Amino acid sequence: MFRRKFNPIHWFRRNAGNATEHAGRNGQDSRHESAPAAETRDEIERTYSRRMMPPFTGQLQVAEIGTARALSIDGIHWELQLRFTAEGGDPAAPSTDGDKRRNRYTAVASITPRGLVRQPLHPYFDTGAVTVAIDRLCALIERASLPYPAIDRFEYWLLDRSGDKPLALLHSCIDAEEIGAPLVRPAWQAMPAAQLPIDDAIEDVSGYVAPVNARLEGLIAERAGHNPRAAWFDRSETTATEFPACLISEDWEGEEQDRLCQLYIRRLAPRLLMLQGLTQTDRQRLEQACSENAPDVERFYSLYPEVLDQRLLQALRVEARLRRDCGPANS
Numbered sequence: 001m002f003r004r005k006f007n008p009i010h011w012f013r014r015n016a017g018n019a020t021e022h023a024g025r026n027g028q029d030s031r032h033e034s035a036p037a038a039e040t041r042d043e044i045e046r047t048y049s050r051r052m053m054p055p056f057t058g059q060l061q062v063a064e065i066g067t068a069r070a071l072s073i074d075g076i077h078w079e080l081q082l083r084f085t086a087e088g089g090d091p092a093a094p095s096t097d098g099d100k101r102r103n104r105y106t107a108v109a110s111i112t113p114r115g116l117v118r119q120p121l122h123p124y125f126d127t128g129a130v131t132v133a134i135d136r137l138c139a140l141i142e143r144a145s146l147p148y149p150a151i152d153r154f155e156y157w158l159l160d161r162s163g164d165k166p167l168a169l170l171h172s173c174i175d176a177e178e179i180g181a182p183l184v185r186p187a188w189q190a191m192p193a194a195q196l197p198i199d200d201a202i203e204d205v206s207g208y209v210a211p212v213n214a215r216l217e218g219l220i221a222e223r224a225g226h227n228p229r230a231a232w233f234d235r236s237e238t239t240a241t242e243f244p245a246c247l248i249s250e251d252w253e254g255e256e257q258d259r260l261c262q263l264y265i266r267r268l269a270p271r272l273l274m275l276q277g278l279t280q281t282d283r284q285r286l287e288q289a290c291s292e293n294a295p296d297v298e299r300f301y302s303l304y305p306e307v308l309d310q311r312l313l314q315a316l317r318v319e320a321r322l323r324r325d326c327g328p329a330n331s
Contacts (some may be wrong), residue, residue, distance in 0.1 A: 047144045049303075051172050051275075055189040056247055059274035059303055061148050063140045064228040068133040069105065075146045078111040080137050082130065102105045109134050110200045111141070147303040150276045154179065158188050160249070161225030168220050169247040170230055179232055184255040186230035188220045188248070190264065212267075216260050220248065245282040246272055265289070271297035274303045284308050293319040 046064045052073065063070040067083040084104045108130050109118045116138065121130060152172035160167040168188035173179065188267035190196075200212050210218075221228070235243075244250060246265045252258040265272070269289035272278075278286070287309050290297050297313055298320035307313055 045140055047148040048151045048174075049148040049276075050150065050174060051169075053169070053171055055191045056169065056268075056271070057191060057195075057269045058300065059147060059150065059276075061146065061303065063137060063148070065133070065136050065140060065142060068137055070111075070137045070141055074299050076113060076299070078141060079107050080109040080111070080134055080330075081105040081107050082125070082133055088146065103241065106295050112136070119321075147274065147276070155233050155235055155243070156186075156230055157233060157243070158186050158220070158224050158228060158230045160223060161228075162230075164229075165249075166233070166243050167203055167224060167249050168244075176234075183230065186228050188217065190217045191268065192216070196267055198263055200263060212263050213262055216248075219252075219257055219260065223249075245275075245277075245278060246286075267293065271299050274300055274305075276305045280308060287312060290316060295323065298324075 024186060042065045044064075047062065049059045049061050052058050052060045058073050061072045061075060068081070069083075070078045070080045072078045084106060105240070106122065107119050108121065108125070109116055111117075118133070119279075121127065153176050154173045154176060155169055156171040157166040158168045158170055159165065170183075170186055170188060171224065190213040193213045196213060198212040200209075233243075245267075248261065248265070250261055250265070252257075252261055265286075266289040269286040270293050273283065273286050273290070283306060287307070290313070294316040297316045301313065301317060304313075
């Protein structure tokens with residue numbers, strides 16, 4: 001177990017190119033930066049996935065070749081990026097805190113169901129090198145099977161104030177070297193209600209009632225205590241039974257607390273099904289929970305490592321397509 005703590009937001013922005021729900025926001029160009037060459041000393045092809053958080057929104061798919069990479073949150077839409085390097089520098093050289101630009105990426109193309117769309121290029125980019133990089137990434141995406149293996153084995157968990165048990169997953173990373181500066185006050189974040197609306201039919205309620213997402217955040221913060229603590233764990237050295245399968249504890253004493261937790265998990269189920277290593281029992285209940293969220297099942301289906309109830313999920317995919325074809329009012 002690791003006790004060193006880490007600011008996940010700072011690390012993710014610095015090392016993952018601000019990847020977001022749409023698989024990345026473009027980095028800003030600079031007149032003092034130059035584009036990477038088509039060939040570098042590090043041309044190893046690599047495909048992997050990692051959890052998108054905080055908050056958890058899914059399993060980010062990453063295809064890398066040298067200083068080029070492609071990111072996707074659904075296996076359908078991809079953003080192709082190249083890494084900037086300091087002018088005159090070696091794009092394959094390891095980055096340092098004093099040269100943060102080495103890990104800045106900019107989008108050069110995107111892949112959608114309609115095909116490849118190229119972005120306008122910064123004048124310092126070598127057009128030929130960019131074309132080679134795009135072609136190689138497209139070929140890698142074409143032949144590599146989804147979902148890519150998950151390799152973010154180091155996990156940063158908020159701890160229950162009683163017993164130091166893992167309460168909610170805050171962040172994950174791939175290498176132990178990524179574990180750095182501590183979080184002053186670790187806190188779990190739910191997906192915002194604007195991105196993940198959750199129906200909560202409450203009768204005889206007057207006045208404003210906060211969304212389920214926000215209320216669950218409050219419950220978890222309360223359970224973490226006034227002086228919340230978090231810890232790193234190497235999941236390759238710890239047993240899976242110590243950690244909540246759905247990334248937040250489902251062990252609640254109060255009926256209302258349990259209800260809010262289950263409402264959130266059921267709504268998040270199409271995204272949780274992207275997790276690798278779920279037991280068949282957990283995967284089965286999450287598949288059953290998807291019945292009211294057909295569009296999300298259709299969107300993320302290609303990233304499910306296993307499907308137990310093919311009939312159910314295929315029916316939901318058909319429903320999603322019919323609703324989409326009938327227009328926004330039915331989706």
